[in-house]
Each structure stands twice: as C-alpha cells, then as structure tokens.
Amino acid sequence: MIDFDVLRSYMDNDEDIIAAVFMAFMEEHENGADKIQSLYNEQNWSELFITAHSLKGILASFGETKAVDKLEAIETATRGGDTPQLADIQFVIQELEVIKNQINEYLASMV
Incomplete structure (x- = not known):
C-alpha cells in the first residue's frame, strides 16, 4: 500500500x-502482477530478478514496505537461480493490485 x-x-x-x-509507473508496470506470475510460472528467474529489483526501488519511493520486503526476498532467491517462495509471489501480486487501484483513484481525483 502506498x-x-x-x-x-x-x-x-x-x-x-x-x-x-504515477502515470509513468502505470505505463511501465500496469501489468506487473501478470508479468510476475508469468515469469514465476515459466521459472524465468533472471527476468523475475530484474522485475523484482525494478519494482522494489519504485515501491520503496512510494513508501510501500511490505511488498518491498517480499520483492527483496524474491530478488535474493532469483539472483542465485533459486525458486522464490510462492507466498512471496502471491503477496506481491495482491499488493500490486492494491497499489494500482490506489494510483487509479488518485489520478481520477486529479481531473
């Protein structure tokens, strides 16, 4: 949560x-939850590492802490070519949907 x-x-x-x-985030990461799920399903650890690393930095700047912790765990596992914990993946996916909704509400209030 932001x-x-x-x-x-x-x-x-x-x-x-x-x-x-927020608009830049949405352009780059609007489908982030789907991407993470796909990369996990494909066991594409190198791309999942890059995605987790990128999201970790952005979400930290949004003041988000819980998903950042899970992204760090995903990043650590995939850096070594290991399978990240499914619970961490699922948490990040849920949190990205919450964040996306927060951003959409914020942007809608700006008009």
Missing part, C-alpha cells in the same frame, strides 16, 4: 510530480 505521507515528502508535496510519477 504511504502518501512518505511519497509526498519525497516529491516535495508537488501533486503534479506525483501524478507524473
């Missing part, structure tokens, strides 16, 4: 910058 207090502090309370960051 921590808007943390996010606003990173973005100097500039709602236009937050909206731009």
